[in-house]
Amino acid sequence: MLIVGIAGGTGSGKTTVVKKIMEVFPNSEVIMIPQDNYYRDNKGITLEERQKINFDHPDSVEFTLLIDHLKKLKKGKSVEMPIYSYLTCLRSEETINVKPSRVVIVEGILILTDPGLRNLMDIKVFVDADADDRLGRVILRDIVERGRSVLMVLERYHDTVKPSHLQFIEPSKRYADIIIPGGGENQVGIEVLVSIIEKHLTKVKA
Numbered sequence: 001m002l003i004v005g006i007a008g009g010t011g012s013g014k015t016t017v018v019k020k021i022m023e024v025f026p027n028s029e030v031i032m033i034p035q036d037n038y039y040r041d042n043k044g045i046t047l048e049e050r051q052k053i054n055f056d057h058p059d060s061v062e063f064t065l066l067i068d069h070l071k072k073l074k075k076g077k078s079v080e081m082p083i084y085s086y087l088t089c090l091r092s093e094e095t096i097n098v099k100p101s102r103v104v105i106v107e108g109i110l111i112l113t114d115p116g117l118r119n120l121m122d123i124k125v126f127v128d129a130d131a132d133d134r135l136g137r138v139i140l141r142d143i144v145e146r147g148r149s150v151l152m153v154l155e156r157y158h159d160t161v162k163p164s165h166l167q168f169i170e171p172s173k174r175y176a177d178i179i180i181p182g183g184g185e186n187q188v189g190i191e192v193l194v195s196i197i198e199k200h201l202t203k204v205k206a
Helices: 014-022 063-074 115-120 131-146 150-175 187-205
Strands: 002-008 030-034 079-085 090-098 103-107 123-128 178-181
Touching: 002 014, 002 115, 002 150, 002 187, 014 030, 014 103, 014 123, 014 187, 030 063, 063 079, 063 103, 063 115, 103 187, 123 150, 123 187, 131 150, 178 187
Parallel strands: 002 103, 002 123, 030 103, 123 178
Antiparallel strands: 079 090
């Protein structure tokens, strides 16, 4: 099993890169595991307190569970992946059954910050983008998908997103084997990743 880690700042275009890769391959051969599904469950605190959580800090992610799931998939076992809601900041009672696959893409802003998770990855990718471009995407996404106002998004960006990016995410770029500047618009970078995955799949089938 080939494990590909795709990291990068909030709004860098990681999801677009992953989508374009997934479009090339059948679902049974390549699966995607989002880091976001492994945010810690916060049932013990109020919604107001949950909404103040810094989701750009490594402590917000249950890396031990993510690592355990990847190890099980590598051994050929299915796992029950959590479902996380940004609206309630809680995990759903339901889970998603994930079956082992030849290639697993792990995607998320913090995945290169954890040494245990990094050690499981065969290829580490960092999607890079200009800070202004990232902010623009974050504003649009958080308003549409997460029900936040422009003011809420800007306050959050200033208070947690930007400081955490500089402290944790940007430094994790040094662990990347491949850096893709320009996010999802970088067709050459995406084609390089596709060719690496194709080569692996061909080798497995041979």
